[in-house]
Amino acid sequence: MIATESLSKRFPRVTALDRLSLDIGPGVTGLVGANGAGKSTMIKILLGLSPATEGRAEVLGLDVATAGAQIRERVGYMPEHDCLPPDVSATEFVVHMARMSGLPPAAARERTADTLRHVGLYEERYRPMGGYSTGMKQRVKLAQALVHDPQLVLLDEPTNGLDPVGRDDMLGLIRRVWTDFGISVLVTSHLLGELERTCDHVVVIDGGRLLRSSSTSDFTRTTTTLAVEVTDSDAHPDGTEALRAALTAAGVTLHPGVEDGLPGAGHILLLEASGDETYDLVRDTVAGLGLGLVRMEQRRHHIAEVFKTQQQEQEEVPAR
Ligand SMILES: Nc1ncnc2c1ncn2[C@@H]1O[C@H](COP(=O)(O)OP(=O)(O)OP(=O)(O)O)[C@@H](O)[C@H]1O
Numbered sequence: 001m002i003a004t005e006s007l008s009k010r011f012p013r014v015t016a017l018d019r020l021s022l023d024i025g026p027g028v029t030g031l032v033g034a035n036g037a038g039k040s041t042m043i044k045i046l047l048g049l050s051p052a053t054e055g056r057a058e059v060l061g062l063d064v065a066t067a068g069a070q071i072r073e074r075v076g077y078m079p080e081h082d083c084l085p086p087d088v089s090a091t092e093f094v095v096h097m098a099r100m101s102g103l104p105p106a107a108a109r110e111r112t113a114d115t116l117r118h119v120g121l122y123e124e125r126y127r128p129m130g131g132y133s134t135g136m137k138q139r140v141k142l143a144q145a146l147v148h149d150p151q152l153v154l155l156d157e158p159t160n161g162l163d164p165v166g167r168d169d170m171l172g173l174i175r176r177v178w179t180d181f182g183i184s185v186l187v188t189s190h191l192l193g194e195l196e197r198t199c200d201h202v203v204v205i206d207g208g209r210l211l212r213s214s215s216t217s218d219f220t221r222t223t224t225t226l227a228v229e230v231t232d233s234d235a236h237p238d239g240t241e242a243l244r245a246a247l248t249a250a251g252v253t254l255h256p257g258v259e260d261g262l263p264g265a266g267h268i269l270l271l272e273a274s275g276d277e278t279y280d281l282v283r284d285t286v287a288g289l290g291l292g293l294v295r296m297e298q299r300r301h302h303i304a305e306v307f308k309t310q311q312q313e314q315e316e317v318p319a320r
Pocket of ligand 1: 011012014015016033034035036037038039040041042157
């Protein structure tokens, strides 16, 4: 879908992208980085709106330097900032964008109604957009990116300004753009955690440089850490501590501290699972103590943890 080779963009004072080489396939891909990392610059280059200083990039097999107009016919774009005219309704605006993309009037109206319904805008779509909430505006911006049935959409910070519920809704919609319509997505965010559930692949950039590009499952691969939560009992008013003592005596390595568990149950113990025998040992120990087993699960990495580790490693490299 997208391939870049040693792509750089230098402004007089800042290098926004620094020799970035990427290969992004179909599905939902997250482009993540702190503010100023170069995400918007990358999107503008991919759309053929801003020339790269060096290197090359292809979108859907088309060269961004020479085929910008063809790329924009096949790619939808949701800009980061508010760009909606306040006096027109969502329907008028999205029909206009559909017509600009070359759809005939009847098809433009039909696609607009379908797309606005898909993003969850119903009666409100006839009201002027100036009175819309941020969430509604983000939905209109997403709708106009989808209305001409592109093969790929580039979404720049679509969850910006949304509260946690609005953010979850938007992430669900983005996921469905791929699963329901087969339209690939490149979505930028400065929040790593968001992308974990939404994306198949994550690209992390920092200061215009590639930190990591891999599938989300590689980021969140399972660890050898086992999380165990038990109930208390009359004989063991602190079931968690009783289990900790019994497992330590049985030679299991436990991580220090406990995490909060489910309301009404105990805390969560974290221990090293050397193999299946650890599972059996935990089960038998819990049963032997007469406690209830609430959970026993293998922990997964969170993307943010992996990212933190990488940053720490880089910071720990001694200066030469
Ligand atoms: N037209 C420009 N002229 C000069 N510098 C620019 C220009 N556009 C972007 N930059 C600089 O390039 C760097 C990358 O900016 P970019 O907007 O791509 O970052 P970003 O990751 O999208 O962050 P944000 O989410 O805050 O927009 C920043 O340091 C920015 O100040």
